[in-house]
Amino acid sequence: xxxxxxxxxxxxxxxxxxxxxxxxxxxxxxxxxxxxxxxxxxxxxxxxxxxxxxxxxxxxxxxxxxxxxxxxxxxxxxxxxxxxxxxxxxxxxxxxxxxxxxxxxxxxxxxxxxxxxxxxxxxxxxxxxxxxxxxxxxxxxxxxxxxxxxxxxxxxxxxxxxxxxxxxxxxxxxxxxxxxxxxxxxxxxxxxxxxxxxxxxxxxxxxxxxxxxxxxxxxxxxxxxxxxxxxxxxxxxxxxxxxxxxxxxxxxxxxxxxxxxxxxx
Ligand SMILES: NC(=O)c1ccc[n+]([C@@H]2O[C@H](COP(=O)([O-])OP(=O)(O)OC[C@H]3O[C@@H](n4cnc5c(N)ncnc54)[C@H](O)[C@@H]3O)[C@@H](O)[C@H]2O)c1
Numbered sequence: 001x002x003x004x005x006x007x008x009x010x011x012x013x014x015x016x017x018x019x020x021x022x023x024x025x026x027x028x029x030x031x032x033x034x035x036x037x038x039x040x041x042x043x044x045x046x047x048x049x050x051x052x053x054x055x056x057x058x059x060x061x062x063x064x065x066x067x068x069x070x071x072x073x074x075x076x077x078x079x080x081x082x083x084x085x086x087x088x089x090x091x092x093x094x095x096x097x098x099x100x101x102x103x104x105x106x107x108x109x110x111x112x113x114x115x116x117x118x119x120x121x122x123x124x125x126x127x128x129x130x131x132x133x134x135x136x137x138x139x140x141x142x143x144x145x146x147x148x149x150x151x152x153x154x155x156x157x158x159x160x161x162x163x164x165x166x167x168x169x170x171x172x173x174x175x176x177x178x179x180x181x182x183x184x185x186x187x188x189x190x191x192x193x194x195x196x197x198x199x200x201x202x203x204x205x206x207x208x209x210x211x212x213x214x215x216x217x218x219x220x221x222x223x224x225x226x227x228x229x230x231x232x233x234x235x236x237x238x239x240x241x242x243x244x245x246x247x248x249x250x251x252x253x254x255x256x257x258x259x260x261x262x263x264x265x
Contacts, residue, residue: 007032007056008131009083010228011124013064013116014090016042018188019139021049022217023087026225028055031085034077036060038090064090064116074123083127085228088117088160089139092190093153106152113156118163134176135228138164139220142184142243157182161239168237177236179227183220184209184243208252210245 010027014020015035024033028050035050037043040061050057058080062073077083094108095101117138121128128134143150144157160180167178185205187195194201206214223242226232241247255263 007081008085009034009077009080010085010087011036011077011083011120012087012089013037013120014139016046017089017190019183019186019217019220020087020089021046022221023089023224024050024057025053025055026218026221027085027087027228028053028057030229032080033057034060034080034083036062036064036073036090038063064120065111067119070116070119070123077124078127082131083124084131084134086120086124086128086134086136087139087224087228088120088136090116091139091141091153091157093143093150095152096150098151101152109150109152110156110159113153114159114163117160121163121167128176129171129174132175133233134171134174136164136167136176136178137224137227138178138180139224140164140180140182140239142182142241142246144180145182145239145241145247164239165237172236177227177232179232179235179237180239181220181223181227182239182241182243182247183215184241184246185214186217186220187214188217208246208250209243210248210251213244215242215244 008031010031011034012020012024013036015024016037016039024035035043035047035057043059047057047059060073060076062069091113095105121136138160140160141157143154144161164178164180187202220242251263
């Protein structure tokens with residue numbers, strides 16, 4: 001029989017995705033990973049990769065937008081041991097613009113990117129508070145901090161940043177910390193269709209980033225691992241951009257304002 005007692009459990013949603021898989025790898029040395037995703041085939045492959053590296057990881061297929069499925073998930077995960085970490089990483093954008101948005105695409109964006117994260121927090125609330133040092137990290141987006149398109153997804157991510165602060169304030173008395181991370185453009189499968197439509201999409205995006213490189217899944221994962229570690233024990237309620245400087249500004253406007261070539265290149 002497998003001994004699950006040694007490590008506490010970290011629940012990672014969207015674990016079959018590129019950022020989710022990287023987060024699992026970053027947390028796996030110190031946690032038993034409860035890897036959650038709706039895509040059973042990709043999830044099995046992701047968990048097999050973790051197990052092949054010698055890590056404890058278990059797969060849980062779940063549609064996070066279904067509250068009943070979430071309750072069942074919590075009951076199943078409880079069998080692994082105490083949940084001390086919850087990473088709400090699953091996310092995707094349906095509505096491209098406000099003009100093209102429909103009631104259905106709005107509901108989809110809010111359901112996955114905001115409601116599912118809060119409902120997931122609720123189903124793991126008891127172990128996260130009882131352990132005395134629980135940790136929630138919500139993967140938001142730079143889209144939650146400024147208007148970059150995908151308006152309903154962005155509104156949901158902005159809501160997620162606020163919800164993170166609400167958790168931090170209300171549950172701080174239990175030693176529970178909650179933080180959000182706002183990635184910039186990360187080359188993942190979520191970009192597949194856009195990269196197909198425009199193979200130059202990442203180079204075009206790069207022009208707006210002060211650091212002339214884009215974050216990669218491991219950059220998001222190491223930040224999450226830091227926030228989940230004791231090194232971050234006094235950090236709660238923040239939204240940490242991992243965005244190669246995008247939300248600090250870009251060089252095009254200062255170039256216009258100053259007419260200085262110092263902003264070129
Ligand atoms: N890639 C980027 O440029 C970028 C930028 C900012 C923020 N983010 C955020 O990072 C997170 C991860 O994104 P990614 O780029 O790795 O995407 P991804 O598409 O690679 O992974 C997302 C995963 O979530 C899963 N998922 C979708 N709906 C689900 C549901 N209802 N129930 C359970 N699982 C579901 C998918 O199956 C997939 O495995 C998302 O929250 C995304 O909004 C990504």
